[in-house]
Amino acid sequence: MTAHAATLTSRSPADPSDILVQIPAPSAFAAVDAVDRARAAQPDWQAGGGAARSAALTAVADAVEAAADELTALAVREVGKPLTEARAEVARTAAIWRYYAQAPYEPTGAVHEAAAGAGLLLSRRLPHGVAGLITPWNFPLAIPSWKAAPALAVGNTVVLKPAPEATACAQRLAEIVQRALPAGVFGVVPGGAVEGNAIVSAADVISFTGSTAVGQAVARAATGRGVPVQAEMGGLNAAIVLPDAHIEQAAAHIAAAISGYAGQKCTATSRVIAVGTALDPLREALAEALRAVPVGDPADAATVCGPLISEHARGQVLDASHGLRALVGGTAPHAPHGPGWYAAPTLVEEVPPGHRLLREEVFGPVAALLPADDLAHAVRIANSVPYGLVTSVHTADLNTALSGLDRLDTGMIRINAPSSGVDFHLPFGGTKASSHGPREQGRAALEFYTSSRTYTLSPAGTM
Structure with missing residues (x-):
């Protein structure tokens, strides 16, 4: 992609002939200019005070709720998100803005006792300046x-x-946000690598979500500049099922985590580890649950597994399971699901060591079923990949679950729940190649977007 000649196109994955956006990419110069405008607006935005910022964020939440039907339809159309999930994402989006609308009233520091004599020691957190945000298409x-x-x-x-792929959603969100905020406070720059690199080179703090290779490059570039950076990247998440688990419930949770939104979530389950005698009943129950997953038009409220985001993405999914023993799926669906890029929910077994399904994030509705002798063996399998985002554990024995939790090398652990799912008021992130830098969401985000200052206040005229 070049800075001036590239064309940015966003089309519906359910109907590739439906083009939502087709514009020239803005260029690196436009991206740096947007950062400059944001930097000029930042002092007044900060100085306006907590009440003004709180009111503005609350106004955004109200506006998102008022536009819920429009935003839902746009997410369905542009990124192929199934209608039920799109509605939930819009509701969560409003809740996120409302949650952080209370943050300006949080304490920004603390007062400490002086080591000796009169005076005060203060610590205070202040904003970095301009936050450069690079975001993916799957939660637009x-x-x-x-x-x-x-x-x-x-x-x-x-x-x-x-x-x-999510340009239209971002532009519409920006329109909503910009109505509630002063000019220059929130800007959006569509584009690709050229524009992203420019923002990384100019902003004062960087937050990235996307692929591992790009995230690592972003982290290196930002670290080289000495600016704070967080990068949320891939996942190769495991679901561990113990013999005492409620097998039908576990199968339902895992099927949802494999196939929901066609597996296009960093928290999707891609490895299912059955411990001991859980293997046979889980194999049958999970295959049955995946066969029952509704695949089709994302605008249909019954759909769970819609299209992949692109033809290339579908090819990656089909290639990943090619030649393996498929218990269910492994092909593009034969049913008439329209012209979009669909793939059937797929479960494979007898996957040889070193296969890409056991070392790479495929980002589609495909998972490998793996046997384990006991919980310790299952933990070793779960930890054996380069990623460490989330693990789900399914068991009726809390003591057993607790005995294995601390040995799992993942940032998030979910007991008797799907691996997919995020609580926006809790820290989000993983270990190893899944994350770089501090956690996102909750209070952790407030710390990431600020830096600490320490003040020593001594009375004048003292020695």
Whole structure:
């Protein structure tokens, strides 16, 4: 992609002939200019005070709720998100803005006792300046919001560079946000690598969500500049099922985590580890649950597994399971699901060591079923990949679950629940190649978007 000649296109994955956006990419110069405008607006935004920032974020939440039907339809159309999930994402987006609208009233520091004599020692957290946000297409409203809202709440201004596939969603969200905020406080720069690199080179704090290779490059570039950076990247998440688990419930949870939104979530389950005698009943129950998953038009409220985001993405999913023993799926669906890029929910077994399904994130509705001798063996399998985002554990024995929790090398652990799912008021992130830098969401985000200052106040005229 070049800075001036590239064309940015966003089309519906359910109907590739439906083009939502087709514009020239803005260029690196436009991205740097957006950062400059945000930097000029930042002092007044910070100085306006907590009440003004709180009111502005509350207004955004209200506006998102008022536009819920429109935003839902746009997410369904642009990124193929099934209708039920799209509605939930819009509701969560409004809740995120409302949650962080209270953050400006949080304490920004502390008073400490002087080591000796009169005076005060103070610590205080202040905004970095301009937050550069680079976001993916799979949560086109929620992820930009859970990055932007805390950054704005503590006094930063924001420049958002969305994934090209989610340009229309980002532009509409920006229109809503910009109505509630002063000019220059929130900007959006559509584009690709050129625009993203420019923002990384200019902003004062960087938050990225996307692929591992790009995230690592972003982290290196930002670290080289000495600016704070967090990068949320891939996942190769495991579900561990113990013999005492409620097998039908576990199968339902895991099927949802494999196939929901066609597996296009960093928290999706891609490895299912059956411990001991759980293997046979789980194999049968999970295959049955996956066969029952409704695949089809994302605008249909019954759909769970819609299209993949692109033809290339579907090819990656089909290639990943090619030649393996498929218990269910492994092909593009034969039913008439329309012209979109669909793939059937797929479960494979007898996967050889070193296969890409056991070392790479495929980002589609495909998972490998793996046997384990006992819980310790299952933990070793779960930890054996380069990623460490989330693990789900299914068991009726809390003592057994607790005995294995601390040995799992993942940032999030979910007991008797799908691996997919995020609580926006809790820290989000993983270990190893899944994450770089501090956690997102909750109070952790407020700390990331600020830096600490320490003040020593001594009375005048003292020695």
